[in-house]
Amino acid sequence: MTIQSLPSTFADRHIGARRQADIDTMLKNVGYDTVDGLVDAAVPASIRQENALRLTAALSEVEVLAELRRLAAKNKTAVQMIGQGYYDTVTPPVIRRNILEAPAWYTAYTPYQPEISQGRLEALLNFQTMVQDLTALPIANASLLDEATAVAEAVLLMRRANKRNDGKTVLDADCLPQTIAVVKGRAEALGFEVEVADLSQGLPDGDINGVVLQQPGVSGRVFDHSEVIAAAKERGALVTVAADLLALTLITPPGEQGADIAVGTAQRFGVPLFFGGPHAAYIAVRTGMERTLPGRIVGVSKDNAGAPAYRLALQTREQHIRREKATSNICTAQALLAIVSSFYAVYHGPDGLKAIAETVHNNARVLATALKKAGRELAAESFFDTLTVRVPGKAAKVITAAEARGINLRFIDADTVGVSIDETTTAATLSAVAVAFGAGPVGDAAGLELPEAVLRTSDYLQHPVFNTHRSETQLLRYIRRLSDRDLALDRTMIPLGSCTMKLNATAEMEAISWPEFASIHPFAPDSQTEGWRELIGGLEADLAEITGYDQVSIQPNAGSQGELAGLLAIRGYHLSRGEGQRNICLIPASAHGTNAASAVLAGMKVVVVATAADGTIDHTDLYARIEANKDALSCIMITYPSTHGVYDGDVREVCDAVHAAGGQVYVDGANLNALVGLAQPGKFGGDVSHLNLHKTFCIPHGGGGPGVGPVAAKAHLAPFMPGDANNASSENAGEGHGVAISASRFGSAGVLPISWAYVKLMGGQGLTEATRSALLAANYVAARLDEFFPVLYTGDSGLVAHECILDLRGLTAKTGVTAEDVAKRLIDFGFHAPTLAFPVAGTLMVEPTESEDLAEIDRFIDAMITIHAEIEQVANGDFSLENSPLRNAPHTAAAVVSSDWKRSYPREQAAFPVSSLRQDKYFPPVGRIDGAAGDRNLVCSCPPLEAFEDNTADFEN
Template structure:
């Protein structure tokens, strides 16, 4: 591709068009048109003017030559073939499952679901909000606790969040220790210890079946079933903890809770866990949707997102994200969590699995897994093998002194992976895919003769199920949605109905600043669900995962090249986790240097909101640096803060380009000042889409950056997750990259931040394919075209909505902030009114009120073609004309189509239309909408109402039909 993109690139050797020409929207005459409007002869002229020379990289990206879609898919087939597929009975929190094909194809593989954004604009998110409310209802019912969130990142970090919630909420015992039961999964213990070390509180590991340890206790964490497979009646332990003033969290297997007494019914305050086994593939460790449910009174401390029920302006029931003021970009260093990305797509998958099977179906699956476990236990004990526990749900552990490794190796030859608990102990976990043939293979591996016959006999005579004391007697999932859909026809139509209510990237440009909603190419997505990738257990033996480890190592190497850093870890499950991991690396580096007093983190006032929360979680103290009038870091205030904290300065966190959408020209100077004072420089990589191929943060002053693979590197947002937030570091910080939480090493030694060595590995083939198909030149041209599109929009709209911040010669980076404050002051029309009115034009709104209240931040990305960009510009200009109608007195702001937007079909066809503007202006404000028109299912939603209804005192989904 040439600098001006004057024409499509020539075909590759395979005969296919170069993928970059599929990915980048503008081409040929469109690029020339945009450049001509901006007054530049070539794309390189524009880039050279916008991007400061002293951050520009001198050499092109040294990446392998771009591959065609067919070539990359063939490469991925070859890589996947190096993974060995076995029947996975390792357990340890991860289990094989059967994803109903109707859900696999119509949720996980459907762009209507996977290209959607987080439902901050609820009117165009009613489908996924209903799906997430189904998830919350399922979790709340199964855990016996009234309030559940809409998913967390993974089980281990969810337990860590629960520990912090207990410490915040138990003010009487706030400084006391947290006690973890010794029967928790080892990866959970590892991640919680990392959080505790960073924040400086005590964690004790104890066998809670023997009673509580001495001393003041803030909270305890139990597991049901335990790491050993043991099922325990925790009622007495929970009561004893409450008598000591401690709070209680139970990490519970979601499927087991269909048979086992719910944590809430036993007195727990909090329940957490993983919903992976509800139809979500293993994915070599993720992405999987964790959950958290809490007792009443803890809802305002609950981390993550929460769907509430409200009404629209016509009184129709409507869903929205509740407790919006807890959003981390508002609370900053006072945030209760740094969570920004959840696991919405996987939570929706799990919820639909529950909808499809219903409570009786889930019980049947659980009983079958339990029967298989009881059968195996009977065969083993009948052969004289000692069992670790005589109570279990799905996991049987056996003591086999001196034989564990040999038994596991033999089982592997029979096609089954078992768990090596320790040199003396073997574990086997049954699931919905387990057959009697699998049990016979395990029995044979233990040296039991005539295994198949003994398994068949044992299954007929398997002993009693769970102990009476733990058997669940309460009903769950009583809502009609879990009882009304059983046929595939019903499921298909339900999924289509919900997706039709939403606006996602498959329908329209999503011009969100800071969020980089660009093409998620089908070729990138295709391999994600291949069994050779999706069916691999995160703790499978290393010799079975050669393909996964090759892909991960290669992706990490390519990301190192792109960023200019020495090392990368892809373990963090989200950008917020990447921030946390990077700051932990900085903190641990200082401690290793003996600089334990370096605890201050400078954060500009304009920084991403999670920055401050992540710094606090990493044990750092936040000091805010002012923003200058032009949107850059206030140099005078920076100097003063550095001087005031010279001996305690740990780091500065800066976003580059800045959150204001501008390349600050003094970034090297800022980095040099912090380094001179002994601090490290964290460059937030959220805006990396403006840097790839043009500048490398590791070369212009950064010591660490996180990347957002769900932004710059094409992993879809999925309606609010999955995300991956790799952390990239300079050479001196490599030893502090996140290590493996359990099992084999991932090559790093730092504090683990997730449940598995490689985090959400399942979505990594998407980014690998993107980088492989684009190549260095394609990636660089993508960045250049992102700059072109943003500057074209900024220039076209500036006379209607002034661009708040600009850089050299009035140019912006990859996004621009439109300032509505003056017109709001004159007319009363707010930025939110504009956001809602854009829905009537078929657009998702830009980022609202961040980083500056009263503004809209627009990021078109490189994937949008000129026709779509012009459609957005036309909509914005049309909306400005409606503002002028308010200014002219045609109608008041309250009477305007802006304040009454969005307009539903039912409102437009109502017989009592009495508004001061026509139905035509309401529904078809521009001509192009007459043929292809999206009508939102609800009108403007009452935000405060959603905060008052956090759980299902809500109407049945059928209420939407009336």
């Protein structure tokens, strides 16, 4: 059997190498006559699934979009005034069309190669500056996942930073309910106490490690936190404030009140509700806490010409690098959504944001005045945008009356209703809400102004970037200028091993910004979300079929969060059986770093299992570790195919050994692109897995997020799958059962139509063909490049899975040329580099995916062979390493045209190492960046414009 040629199917557009002539060429190089023969040799027979995937037959793009329209029509749009951390907002069309829906932005990868990421790095630096200014704290990162998990990260940050005090964490009772639920779940696994108290009445007794305040509170209450913060500091506690960024344009920011940390969400800065996500959370800290801050920090350094250049700073803090020493498992962000919100701030500027905030606050005052005139009691008379209204015994009636008018309010209890105002609220809406409460028509606001004690007096967003792009023409060109500085999947192959940068088809992306999906509040009544829930239920069922598990939850909003969810399910299972002592997690030395970090956060102890010389698990060491920990063994975490890009033939044996000792098996699904349709982890030994929709199932990486990391489990673990943070019961909050992983029940639901569409467009046969094509492409690359850059690991048949590791260590020893030199030189060929130094230092890991055609794969191979020839030039003494095109790469246009060219290789070799580049050439905006200089002198906010005029500027903090 060969890969079928079906010209009318979507699979032909998704899979790059579909022509039989191309397939034959690739097979010939690999040494097989058929793709069947290749697959049979590469994939162990012991794990192969017996039956084809039982999915609906592939649909056309027209049919899928029609089906999405049907599902969208089953959702009911409404005026969303539920609040509780989620607000309707206006995404300026110039931002929606040119960022959120633009492949130059959504197909970009995490900016680990900063020279080709300067555009998105600048946009993320704008985000950091925006957060720093609004919170009045000097260090912010480039986003977290959602507000609830950001607060959890802040709590953990306070616990590790506050060494003097091992006391409890105190949460204000006015914190968001979903935040309280998520923090309690994390605390239970890690074994520290959380107390919820009304902090307007002062701090509770006892030792306190950290305090979390909400400003404004979920009730809408705004009050001066300075006394509570001062009292906490006197008792040796650190303080976090979860703050609304829009409100901070009017009220005193956390940093000016003495807070150590500020967290929250940037959702209402132009990011749609998306039924709960994806939304960019933020975190900012005072000076001195930056090196323990979770997530990514964009910093300013300089390139080899002395020009300012952006990069990810302090990368050794990142949790996937720190492994079992991690204090967080964050290895991703919500970069695309952070970029949208940063451009929202650029679009409006400080005056525009303040005007929006003043309008919102005034509308809340108008409604409050009408309600008070009608005798309704407000829970707080100092508020920004949210009113909590007491209506004894009539809450359901008010909610029903508002819904009949197309408005959703927040049901708090039988006597209380919440109303939140946003930038989309109109006078007509205010009148309709007033009528629903039985009040008269709205008029003018009377009193109810913010107290002077909480009013902001300091400036913010004074940098020119927030005060220049006032016209749409200016903003459009700024967006284009930044995107032109980057390399994304719309320009070139991104051969990143372990990252699966495949096609994100336009038809798959189409529905995410439809109002019937994008404008739905995550806590809207079920009667309004039937289409969403049908789509999500169908996707979960399809993923269960694909993986061979019994149940799937799509709540985790990143792969790392899916890992945590799976491990907490294992923990809950052992606790339910009275085996709480089982807390040892075995992890192979080659595993993804987040595996160890997630295990630590799940309250487990990591025991590392050695890797054998051939890249497989060292069985002698494995059995020794199992025997030494047999009574405490909780689980093993394995990645399959292995992190080395190989189908290990012993996976069933490993699973059986762990099960025999009473442990569970966690199969990391990061490499599922090599399994779909061929093998199911739930059938060959796994008890639970996470899988990455932003890899195997086509959700784009977005410059470092959004991600979705569903967790799939066997039936015995189903009771311990993620719970609903908005409906967390006191009965399960402390037992590890159904722990909420993220703020909303369905996590980053807004991007799920992408994966749903991909599965429907491909069908079972198309998904299987994609896997087979990915194997063929990877083995073709390995076969073509092995004589130049030896392939480090192969399976028993001499084949790889969906990726291969190219070993440069011998060449480095011979010439001094490093894998990083090769990565930077590839930029001159217009390529993003493969994965550098993971999982083995001194190597490059390549994953072509099924979406690249033979011509593009050959273009990459030709580039690598040309680079090998340049390495040989160094070895032969044609030029020294320091004066080679490799060490000086990448070459900017300015460097190539400079009259001061003193290098021993010609300009032509620098700029046009292959002839095809003469017509289509990408020039990086900066040369090689000095990472060490940026780490020594951390600058993580927008530099002054003068810095770009003086290339010798020394960036000091």
